[in-house]
Amino acid sequence: MAPVETKTLSQLRRGVLEYCVLSLLSGTSLYAFDLVRRLSEADGMVTSEGTIYPLLSRLRREGWVSTTWAESVEGPPRRYYALTPAGEGALLAFTAEWRRFRDTVDALLPAAASPPVHASPPVHASSPADTSLPEGTT
Amino acid sequence: MTNHTVDRLVDDYLTRLADAARDLPADRRTELLAEIREHIAASMAGADSMDEAAARTTLDRLGEPADIVAAAAENNPPEHPAYPLPQQVRRPGIGLEVGAVIMLTVGSFIPVIGWIVGVILLWSSGVWRRSEKLMGTLIFPGGPGVVLTLGAAATFMPVGTCTSTASTDPSGQQVMPAAVCTGSVLPQILGIAVLLIALLAPVVVAVVLLKRARARTAIDIH
Numbered sequence A: 001m002a003p004v005e006t007k008t009l010s011q012l013r014r015g016v017l018e019y020c021v022l023s024l025l026s027g028t029s030l031y032a033f034d035l036v037r038r039l040s041e042a043d044g045m046v047t048s049e050g051t052i053y054p055l056l057s058r059l060r061r062e063g064w065v066s067t068t069w070a071e072s073v074e075g076p077p078r079r080y081y082a083l084t085p086a087g088e089g090a091l092l093a094f095t096a097e098w099r100r101f102r103d104t105v106d107a108l109l110p111a112a113a114s115p116p117v118h119a120s121p122p123v124h125a126s127s128p129a130d131t132s133l134p135e136g137t138t
Numbered sequence B: 001m002t003n004h005t006v007d008r009l010v011d012d013y014l015t016r017l018a019d020a021a022r023d024l025p026a027d028r029r030t031e032l033l034a035e036i037r038e039h040i041a042a043s044m045a046g047a048d049s050m051d052e053a054a055a056r057t058t059l060d061r062l063g064e065p066a067d068i069v070a071a072a073a074e075n076n077p078p079e080h081p082a083y084p085l086p087q088q089v090r091r092p093g094i095g096l097e098v099g100a101v102i103m104l105t106v107g108s109f110i111p112v113i114g115w116i117v118g119v120i121l122l123w124s125s126g127v128w129r130r131s132e133k134l135m136g137t138l139i140f141p142g143g144p145g146v147v148l149t150l151g152a153a154a155t156f157m158p159v160g161t162c163t164s165t166a167s168t169d170p171s172g173q174q175v176m177p178a179a180v181c182t183g184s185v186l187p188q189i190l191g192i193a194v195l196l197i198a199l200l201a202p203v204v205v206a207v208v209l210l211k212r213a214r215a216r217t218a219i220d221i222h
Helices: A004-024 A032-041 A049-061 A085-108 B002-023 B026-046 B052-062 B065-074 B095-104 B113-124 B130-138 B143-155 B159-168 B176-185 B188-220
Strands: A065-070 A078-083
Touching (some): A004 A032, A004 A049, A004 A085, A032 B026, A049 A065, A049 B026, A049 B052, A078 A085, A078 B026, B002 B026, B002 B052, B002 B065, B026 B052, B026 B065, B095 B113, B095 B130, B095 B188, B113 B130, B113 B143, B130 B188, B143 B188
Antiparallel strands (some): A065 A078
């Protein structure tokens, strides 16, 4: 069973991933492979590159991105992704919402330096060597 | 030798992916496989094509086929009801239905065969209800082609042919006796009016059938 933290994070990630895709395509079109690589190189966004393709497919069906084929010098033609006007609108709307949401959550969460009120999860307790936790830093 | 190993690694991976994806809709499955294949090719184009380690890294980064298919299943229904879909959504084909309607109307001018082909297509489609298929078949047997030929003959024939036409005409029975007898008893104008209705009815039926086919296939998307 996954700890709550991991589950929450993966849900958050799943929710914002498509807007990260839209954002990468903002103002430029990208070769599918490069788009996927950039996402997977962003820290903590994607665990397996293959799972991005179904997302791209959905965004295309929703009309938020469009694809074009371009001849390539070496090898088969390449599929390029670009933002549609509808996708641009969705990105702008989300960006505004996200800033608001982030500020609200930041204001509600305890400041980064102070440790949480309830004890850290048992996962950490089982590894006594791992003492570089915030407890020692105050 | 090493190249062979790389090919086998990639083939194995794609086979596992195709297996895992067998429950996806056919077009989604084809598309997914094509994109993953393209991704592997692009990734390997950067590296030495003989490089087994590069191939393994590429496949590792792609992830487990089962995870990819799970993501595909998850992304299948549209998740943004707040943003209405633009009409770019592709309908499932209604080629069979369009073919059936064309053969039942225009195609019926190809003697006998045209209309029969239309009926076969009509009944082999899964989109229409039985009652609609009956309607398509019975209005009118033989289609406008036969109606027009027989009707024109009957309308402009002398009075005496009324009974003979009605009895010798096996396929047009439903319509023709009325058209023939009206034409022979009343002025020809009336006969022509009946003939026009007999021609228009199949066209109306065709339009209704097509509209329903379109509506039903459109609903199936969501």
